[in-house]
Amino acid sequence: MRQPQSVPPKPLLHIDGLRIAFKAGRQWREVVRGVDLSVAPGEVVGLVGESGSGKSLTALSILQVLPPEARIAGGRIVFDGTNLVGLSRKAMNKRRGRDIAMIFQDPLTALNPVIPVGRQIYDSLRTHQTIGHKAALERIQELLEMVGIRHPRERMRAYPHELSGGMRQRVMTALAISSNPKLLIADEPTTALDVTVQARVIGMLDRVRRDLGIAVLFISHNLELIAEICDRVSVMYAGKVVESSAVETVFETPRHPYTRQLLRCIPRLDGASGPMPTIPGLPPRFDSELVGCPFAPRCDEASDRCRAAEPPAWREPGHLAVCWEAA
Amino acid sequence: MTSLLLRRLGFSLFSLVVVSLLLFVLTRSIPESPARIVLGDDATAAQIAAFDRDHGLDQPIVVQYAAWLERVVLAGDLGQSFTTGLSMNRQIADTFPVTMELVVVAFVVASMLSIVLGTLSAFYRDSPIDYFARLLAVLGVSIPGFWLALVLILTFAVDLDWFPPGGFVPLSEGLGPHLLSIALPCFCLAVFYLAVITRMTRSSLLEVLNQDYMRTARASGLGRGRLLMYAMRNALLPVVTIAGVSFGHMFGWALIIEQIFNIGGMSRALLTAINQRDYFMVQTVVMVFTIVFVLANLLADLVNAWLNPRLAAVAS
Numbered sequence: 210m211r212q213p214q215s216v217p218p219k220p221l222l223h224i225d226g227l228r229i230a231f232k233a234g235r236q237w238r239e240v241v242r243g244v245d246l247s248v249a250p251g252e253v254v255g256l257v258g259e260s261g262s263g264k265s266l267t268a269l270s271i272l273q274v275l276p277p278e279a280r281i282a283g284g285r286i287v288f289d290g291t292n293l294v295g296l297s298r299k300a301m302n303k304r305r306g307r308d309i310a311m312i313f314q315d316p317l318t319a320l321n322p323v324i325p326v327g328r329q330i331y332d333s334l335r336t337h338q339t340i341g342h343k344a345a346l347e348r349i350q351e352l353l354e355m356v357g358i359r360h361p362r363e364r365m366r367a368y369p370h371e372l373s374g375g376m377r378q379r380v381m382t383a384l385a386i387s388s389n390p391k392l393l394i395a396d397e398p399t400t401a402l403d404v405t406v407q408a409r410v411i412g413m414l415d416r417v418r419r420d421l422g423i424a425v426l427f428i429s430h431n432l433e434l435i436a437e438i439c440d441r442v443s444v445m446y447a448g449k450v451v452e453s454s455a456v457e458t459v460f461e462t463p464r465h466p467y468t469r470q471l472l473r474c475i476p477r478l479d480g481a482s483g484p485m486p487t488i489p490g491l492p493p494r495f496d497s498e499l500v501g502c503p504f505a506p507r508c509d510e511a512s513d514r515c516r517a518a519e520p521p522a523w524r525e526p527g528h529l530a531v532c533w534e535a536a
Numbered sequence: 537m538t539s540l541l542l543r544r545l546g547f548s549l550f551s552l553v554v555v556s557l558l559l560f561v562l563t564r565s566i567p568e569s570p571a572r573i574v575l576g577d578d579a580t581a582a583q584i585a586a587f588d589r590d591h592g593l594d595q596p597i598v599v600q601y602a603a604w605l606e607r608v609v610l611a612g613d614l615g616q617s618f619t620t621g622l623s624m625n626r627q628i629a630d631t632f633p634v635t636m637e638l639v640v641v642a643f644v645v646a647s648m649l650s651i652v653l654g655t656l657s658a659f660y661r662d663s664p665i666d667y668f669a670r671l672l673a674v675l676g677v678s679i680p681g682f683w684l685a686l687v688l689i690l691t692f693a694v695d696l697d698w699f700p701p702g703g704f705v706p707l708s709e710g711l712g713p714h715l716l717s718i719a720l721p722c723f724c725l726a727v728f729y730l731a732v733i734t735r736m737t738r739s740s741l742l743e744v745l746n747q748d749y750m751r752t753a754r755a756s757g758l759g760r761g762r763l764l765m766y767a768m769r770n771a772l773l774p775v776v777t778i779a780g781v782s783f784g785h786m787f788g789w790a791l792i793i794e795q796i797f798n799i800g801g802m803s804r805a806l807l808t809a810i811n812q813r814d815y816f817m818v819q820t821v822v823m824v825f826t827i828v829f830v831l832a833n834l835l836a837d838l839v840n841a842w843l844n845p846r847l848a849a850v851a852s
Binding site: 269272274276277301302303304305306307310311313315318319320321322323324332333336337368370381384 | 747766
């Protein structure tokens with residue numbers, strides 16, 4: 210599915226210097242510290258990083274559904290030519306669910322427990338489209354079929370707790386694609402699912418986004434998955450994108466030591482037995498003061514320069530790495 | 537759903553039987569025979585035995601209970617008070633509607649206002665309306681109802697003369713005077729529950745607003761009305777339970793309020809019965825309270841089952 214991406218066309222989504230602050234006691238601390246990211250129409254971009262790297266907050270900020278203790282502190286999120294940062298609630302609501310839709314990690318908690326799943330899709334449909342009652346019901350059946358749910362007529366009356374985890378994530382997907390969005394943000398959509406179900410849900414997602422030509426921002430900590438479905442990938446560490454390129458490049462010639470270490474952590478069936486490689490240490494706490502490269506304390510290639518000053522961005526056409534040693 | 541309904545219904549019936557049996561046994565185990573009260577201290581043992589025999593009081597308690605239950609359930613007849621000879625049906629019919637009206641009016645006002653206030657308070661957290669609601673909630677639970685009643689009478693009835701200081705004007709004498717006569721008592725009755733339900737609505741809604749599914753709803757671009765509906769369907773669950781219990785409690789509180797406002801409701805029937813050592817009437821009044829309490833909770837459970845499909849799923 211990876212098509213060699215030439216110079217990307219005008220991006221659908223372009224995030225520029227995004228900063229997100231989190232309230233820690235009385236202070237606001239920046240946890241996303243200048244993220245640049247872009248997604249072209251129809252493209253699948255992976256965003257990878259450990260928990261706490263700011264990847265989920267970045268995703269939530271696009272739709273401006275951040276938790277109350279977080280806020281966008283700076284930067285631009287340009288979607289289809291419009292900067293979403295600072296848009297009114299009304300203008301934002303015109304895009305939410307219609308131009309940009311989102312799939313969340315845990316489909317059990319992400320669906321309203323006391324409202325039938327069909328009704329939840331119905332409400333979204335009728336919010337964004339002038340569609341009659343009967344047409345909406347037919348459309349819901351069509352959507353449920355599209356995401357691989359059999360007997361959609363019965364299933365639409367079910368409550369979330371009456372469906373299996375995989376089924377719920379399919380419903381979540383149907384809800385997300387109900388108004389033909391241009392961009393789908395998938396925030397670890399399979400993390401909460403059984404391994405056996407994961408592959409099928411991913412397969413379904415990939416088929417649906419191809420059929421409808423939807424661009425996807427795919428957030429995950431699973432590198433294998435990213436390799437499988439994404440065109441490009443951005444690696445985040447401590448609130449910044451540290452490496453970004455086409456998937457092949459990142460996997461074959463990673464420039465950032467963090468990316469290299471992440472790749473080493475992918476379990477292999479063929480390789481020699483031995484302890485699972487891990488990256489020693491922990492990412493910096495979000496309330497700590499950062500000096501130099503935030504990865505330096507865990508990096509086996511770090512020098513004094515790394516610990517003293519923030520590394521510059523190293524660029525090559527289609528490849529970015531933020532590391533002193535990249536060049 | 538049906539099985540849940542049957543279970544709740546069964547449980548309610550069971551509670552009623554247990555409470556009535558308990559009341560019955562307690563009333564009958566008062567060492568003094570009602571004959572002593574009716575016939576006076578001079579009555580001979582033979583007279584008392586005759587009285588007991590005439591009224592079936594010499595029978596084993598289980599037999600008495602069965603007879604009582606049969607009469608109450610099949611004939612709807614609560615019987616006559618041994619002490620006063622009055623029909624207890626009549627006494628309840630005279631007093632119950634008065635108390636019921638006070639409680640229903642107070643309950644409807646309290647729950648409607650508090651749900652609106654609690655919702656505004658949660659949606660506009662830390663805004664002036666939220667501070668107002670929180671202040672009201674603290675005041676409402678901490679001000680004693682009887683004290684508030686006296687203050688209100690002094691201010692609005694005695695000084696300002698807006699309301700009658702007490703007494704109950706029946707509806708037959710005009711809607712205006714009737715409403716004026718129940719305004720202060722209903723207010724006193726409502727305040728505490730207004731506070732309790734406001735707090736419950738607020739905290740429940742705040743929790744719901746933080747849930748993932750509300751984020752999904754926002755991410756879907758739903759309008760304010762839809763968002764409110766999505767939140768309330770979940771947030772109301774604990775509120776309904778509290779409201780059900782509150783309704784039963786209000787019935788108890790109504791007794792004190794009725795006394796202060798000199799309203800001839802069930803409190804008068806109960807106090808008169810206690811003064812006259814009319815244990816059977818006391819038993820009947822307490823039984824009526826139990827029925828109201830059980831029914832209110834049953835209704836709350838049913839509303840919850842309707843609001844929350846998971847409850848029905850767990851039960852079946």
